[in-house]
Amino acid sequence: xxxKEVYKIWxxxxxKWVDWVRPVPFVGIGQYQKAYGIINQALPSIQFLNxxxxxxxxxxxxxxxxxxxxxxxxxxxVDMSGDQSVGYGVAMAGYGFRPIPVYNxxxxxxxxxxxxxxxxxxxxxxxxxxxLQKISLADDARPAFLLDRNxxxxxxxxxSVYDNSWDVYPQDLPSPDxxxxxxxxxxxxxxxxKISRDVKKxxxxxxxxxxxxxxxxGYEKPRMQLVWKMPSWD
Amino acid sequence: xxxxxxxxxxxxxxxxxLMFDCYKWDPQFLDNNTVAKYALVxxxxxxxxxxxxxxxxxxxxxxAEQFLNNHQELVGPLKLxxxxxxxxxxxxxxxxxxxxxxxxxxxxPVLDVEGGWAISEVNSxxxxxxxEASLMPLAAIESINRAHISQIMEKEAYHIVSFGDVMLExxxxxxxxxxxxxxxxxxxxxxxxxxxxxxxxxxxAEGYQVIYGAVEHVNFKDxxxxxxxxxxKGELDAIFRFTxxxxxxxxxxxxxxxxxxxxxTSCNHPVAIYAQTKRFPFIWDVLEANGISMSxxxxxxPETIDVKSAAGREGYIYKPAYGxxxxxxxxxxxxxxxxxxKIMKDVGRHPGRYVAQKKFASIPLKGEGxxxxxxxxxxxxxxxxxGGYYARVSSTPRIDxxxxxxxxxxxxxxxxxx
Numbered sequence: 105x106x107x108k109e110v111y112k113i114w115x116x117x118x119x120k121w122v123d124w125v126r127p128v129p130f131v132g133i134g135q136y137q138k139a140y141g142i143i144n145q146a147l148p149s150i151q152f153l154n155x156x157x158x159x160x161x162x163x164x165x166x167x168x169x170x171x172x173x174x175x176x177x178x179x180x181x182v183d184m185s186g187d188q189s190v191g192y193g194v195a196m197a198g199y200g201f202r203p204i205p206v207y208n209x210x211x212x213x214x215x216x217x218x219x220x221x222x223x224x225x226x227x228x229x230x231x232x233x234x235x236l237q238k239i240s241l242a243d244d245a246r247p248a249f250l251l252d253r254n255x256x257x258x259x260x261x262x263x264s265v266y267d268n269s270w271d272v273y274p275q276d277l278p279s280p281d282x283x284x285x286x287x288x289x290x291x292x293x294x295x296x297x298k299i300s301r302d303v304k305k306x307x308x309x310x311x312x313x314x315x316x317x318x319x320x321x322g323y324e325k326p327r328m329q330l331v332w333k334m335p336s337w338d
Numbered sequence: 339x340x341x342x343x344x345x346x347x348x349x350x351x352x353x354x355x356l357m358f359d360c361y362k363w364d365p366q367f368l369d370n371n372t373v374a375k376y377a378l379v380x381x382x383x384x385x386x387x388x389x390x391x392x393x394x395x396x397x398x399x400x401x402a403e404q405f406l407n408n409h410q411e412l413v414g415p416l417k418l419x420x421x422x423x424x425x426x427x428x429x430x431x432x433x434x435x436x437x438x439x440x441x442x443x444x445x446x447p448v449l450d451v452e453g454g455w456a457i458s459e460v461n462s463x464x465x466x467x468x469x470e471a472s473l474m475p476l477a478a479i480e481s482i483n484r485a486h487i488s489q490i491m492e493k494e495a496y497h498i499v500s501f502g503d504v505m506l507e508x509x510x511x512x513x514x515x516x517x518x519x520x521x522x523x524x525x526x527x528x529x530x531x532x533x534x535x536x537x538x539x540x541x542x543a544e545g546y547q548v549i550y551g552a553v554e555h556v557n558f559k560d561x562x563x564x565x566x567x568x569x570x571k572g573e574l575d576a577i578f579r580f581t582x583x584x585x586x587x588x589x590x591x592x593x594x595x596x597x598x599x600x601x602x603t604s605c606n607h608p609v610a611i612y613a614q615t616k617r618f619p620f621i622w623d624v625l626e627a628n629g630i631s632m633s634x635x636x637x638x639x640p641e642t643i644d645v646k647s648a649a650g651r652e653g654y655i656y657k658p659a660y661g662x663x664x665x666x667x668x669x670x671x672x673x674x675x676x677x678x679x680k681i682m683k684d685v686g687r688h689p690g691r692y693v694a695q696k697k698f699a700s701i702p703l704k705g706e707g708x709x710x711x712x713x714x715x716x717x718x719x720x721x722x723x724x725g726g727y728y729a730r731v732s733s734t735p736r737i738d739x740x741x742x743x744x745x746x747x748x749x750x751x752x753x754x755x756x
Contacts, residue, residue, distance in 0.1 A: 108358050117350050123366050127357040128528045210531045213550045215569025258526075263554045263592070264568040270526050275368045275739065282369045 105233065107133035113233040114205055120286070121204050121247040124278060129207045129226040136223050137214045147195045147235060148188070179288045180248040183295035183303060184322065186221065187228030192294070192322075193250040194232045197239045201248035205229060206276050209255055212266040219257050219269045246288070249277060251303070253295055271302040280313035292318040292326055304331045339384055339447060341376040341703050341711065341731075342494075342747070344478060345485035349375060352481040360477055361469035363532040367739055374744035376705060377478040378713065378729050379496065385748045388445055388717050389499075389724035391455065394634040395443050396719035399460060400434065401630050403612040406621070407432050409628075413612065415620040417659070417690060419584065422611060428598035429609055431561075438508050438576075438605035438721060440465060441613070442728065444737075445638075445715040449699040456698045457638040458714070459657075462613035463606060464580050467716060467728030467743070469536035471501035475745035496747040501718055501726035502540050508720045509541065509576070512603050517575030518547040520565055525552045530580055537578060549574075553581050553589055558596025576603040583611050584660050616659045616693045620644065640696040645685060648694030656685045656692045669697070669736040700735045712737060715746065 105113075107130050115125035180201055182189045193203030207225050212218035251272055258269035278286075291310060293299050299307070299319050307317050308331050320326040344352050353373045356362035365373050380388070406413055407429055418426065442465035448456040475498040482494065513519060519541055521534040531550070538548040549555075555567040556577065563574040577600070586594045598608045612618065619642040622632045648654045658666040668681045685692050702710035714737035718725035727746035730737050 108354060111354075111358070123371065126363070126528075127365070128363050131358060131363060208528045210525070210528050212525075213567060213570060216551075217568045264566050264571075266550075266555075266567060267525050267552060270528070277368075279369050 105230070107131060110230050110233045113237055114203070114229065118243070119202065119241075120244045121202055121278075124204050124206060124247075124249070124276070126206050126208050126276070128210060129205065129222065129229055132211050132223065132226045133230050135211075136227070137211065138223055140224075146191075147198070148191050149195070176246070177287055177289040178318075179246055179283060179291050181251065181291060181293045181303060182248055183251045183253050183293055183300055185253050186224045189250050189252055189295070190225065190228035190232050193248055194235050194239070196248040197236055197241060197245075200241065200245055202241050202245040203236065203250055204247045205250045206272060207250065207252055207255075208272070208276065209252065209268050209270045212268050216264070216266040218266045219260060220252075220254050222252075222268055225252050247278075251295075253300065256300060256302070272306065273302070274306050274309065277306060280310040280315055283310070283315060284313060288315070290316045290318060292320070293329075294320055294322050294326075297321055299329060299331065307331045339378065339380050339703065339713070341705055342379050342482065343376050343706055344374075344481050348481040348485050352477060355477050356474060360473035361532045361536040362474070362743070364529050370740045370742070372742050374711075374731050374742040376711075376731070376744060377475070377482065377747050378703075378715070378731070378744045379747045379749055380715075380727075381749050385499075387453075388455070388715065388727075391445075391634060391638065392443055392717040392719050392724050393722060395457070395460070395638070396439075396441055396722055398630070398632050398635055399441060399462070399613050400439060400722065402618075402621075402625050402632065403609050404432075404434065405625060405628060405630050406612045407609055412624050413621065415624070416612065416615050416617050418611065418615065421586075422583065425595055425598050425608070426611065428595055429607075431599055431601070432607060432609050434609075436512070436601060437603055437607040437609075438505075438512055439610075440505070440606055440718065440720050440725075441610075442467070442716045442718045445717055446698065447701045447703075447713060447715075449701055451638070451640075451698060453637070455638060456640055457635075458640075458695075458698075459616060460613050460618075461716070463610040464582050465716070465718065465728075466530075466533045466580065468501055468505070468533050470743045470745070471716075471718065471726040471728040472503070472536070474743065475500075475747055478745040479747060495751040496749065497751060498745075498747060499724065499726040501720075501728070502536070504718075504720050504723065504725040505537070506540055506544060508725075509546075509605075510544070511721075513546070513576045516545050516547065518549065518565070518572065519576040519578055520549045520551055520556060520563070520574050521578045521580070522551060522553055522556060523580040524585075525550070534578070534580055553579075553586060553594060553597075554592065556596070557593050558600055561596075561599055561601045563596065563600050563602035574602055576605070578605050582660075582662070583608055583614070614660070616642070616657050616661065616695075617644075619693075640698050642693050642695045645689035645692050645694050651694075653697050654694040655697045656681065656694055659691055659693055665738050667736055667738070669734070671735065673736070703731075709733070713744075714741070 111130040115122040209222035255270045317329045318326040319329045442461040444458045523530040523534045551567045557564045557566045656668040700712045711731040716728040730741040732741040
């Protein structure tokens with residue numbers, strides 16, 4: 105598959121939310137500098153503590169009082185490490201969510217050590233495109249925005265390292281008004297012990313507009329979060 | 339000047355091609371599509387007029403900055419930051435013949451200025467939009483003509499001025515064949531990388547060795563630039579910088595002063611800072627008293643005064659002295675009340691960080707359905723010669739990050755006629 109063909113699987117023309125798919129990791133497909141493979145191509149199972157594999161997603165994600173209708177008004181942000189988030193996104197597609205990759209990290213200069221392995225994300229998108237193709241999604245399926253949590257690795261031991269870490273910014277995601285107009289009332293962030301700083305900064309505006317924010321590390325049941333305090337950027 | 343639609347049947351493929359073949363990696367900004375559904379077509383006469391004005395403006399800009407660099411005791415009205423005031427002291431060895439000078443002047447069609455054009459600013463330090471000014475127009479011509487062929491309509495003839503071609507010629511004049519060129523940018527931003535990647539690929543195809551890196555990846559010794567990036571160490575033959583100078587103080591690279599006195603070919607050399615600040619007009623009287631004409635600038639830039647002088651006067655907008663991409667400008671009708679009040683509050687708190695500029699009446703162009711678009715037509719100068727166009731359109735008079743990129747085509751045949 106060409107880079108364009110892979111992109112079109114993730115961002116099929118005319119479907120809701122696909123305008124937010126960032127082309128950056130797709131553009132790099134076929135131009136990789138490092139040779140390695142992603143061995144684990146199996147989709148992760150989405151299961152939280154005290155739940156069985158056979159539970160419906162609304163039950164799995166269920167916090168007190170969550171009904172199916174409630175989940176229908178939820179957008180998801182998957183914020184996990186590298187290719188893990190890609191796999192998780194495709195697994196979410198199995199539950200009716202459209203995975204929207206918003207990865208925005210670039211490849212490092214050839215020969216240089218880098219702070220983030222953005223290449224692995226592009227490779228995972230390419231590999232997982234075949235899995236995603238098998239899943240039929242509604243045209244207006246709810247979104248699951250995919251982020252690489254490794255994007256925040258910006259510690260440099262010395263100047264000679266290439267810093268290709270990145271943040272997600274408000275302009276990378278739909279506005280709170282757009283989400284509300286689309287019937288989205290809740291945002292569930294999956295991944296990490298707490299919501300990362302850049303995501304939190306974006307969600308302050310969403311919460312002010314009335315969207316409810318939930319978080320789970322991917323194991324515990326989701327809990328509602330208050331993100332009123334504006335964190336500062338790095 | 340008119341808008342020509344990208345045929346609906348072609349638009350999705352056109353947008354996809356821009357992403358994958360034309361370095362357009364930011365096609366969406368919040369809820370806005372940043373790829374216009376039109377091309378901006380200018381007449382040959384408009385092209386001649388704008389390119390001539392661009393070259394006149396650039397002559398004045400370059401004469402001004404060279405004079406100011408030799409008379410730094412006069413730059414007070416520019417109110418450069420304390421850090422920059424210290425750093426420009428290192429630029430006494432600046433020789434324009436060694437460096438490549440790139441600028442972009444933002445033109446607007448207007449009602450109330452003789453000649454029908456006003457400029458809002460010069461992007462003096464690190465203008466962007468390279469691929470949009472080189473490949474995007476070609477993709478638009480392909481799309482328009484492909485639709486015409488399928489509808490058995492006569493092809494329309496357009497040509498373009500390719501920024502990439504003009505820049506490459508400028509590089510070849512000043513950087514030895516096969517030389518090592520470092521493309522200095524904020525490596526955390528894909529928006530910056532897309533600009534650099536376009537330039538890098540053009541240079542690489544011409545036989546240059548290209549290195550992508552950040553400001554801290556350049557070291558200086560005996561006024562020569564060296565790359566210190568892992569696996570790419572060694573002397574550089576040129577620096578192509580896309581990191582704004584005023585960001586250096588936040589990035590705090592250890593050896594940044596080297597950029598100011600390096601003899602390694604630079605595009606741009608930090609001498610660009612004199613015209614980058616929106617306070618540049620505040621020094622024109624001094625320049626003219628010393629024989630530097632600023633007549634083209636005066637005829638095209640709306641009256642610009644300091645914030646305190648504008649107090650109580652109608653018809654002025656406020657712009658950050660170091661603003662970029664139109665953000666932070668107080669055009670009331672283009673903003674919601676909250677954003678407008680936020681800007682005005684900041685103007686009140688920090689008047690020295692803003693300038694007041696007489697508001698001009700932008701003439702909007704009409705789209706197919708009668709919708710109106712305001713135009714900002716950026717015109718490049720590269721070492722004094724016109725170097726192509728980068729344009730944006732917006733439904734409001736403020737052209738900012740929410741605006742859409744639009745390719746610029748020139749009516750009639752030419753070297754890029756398709």
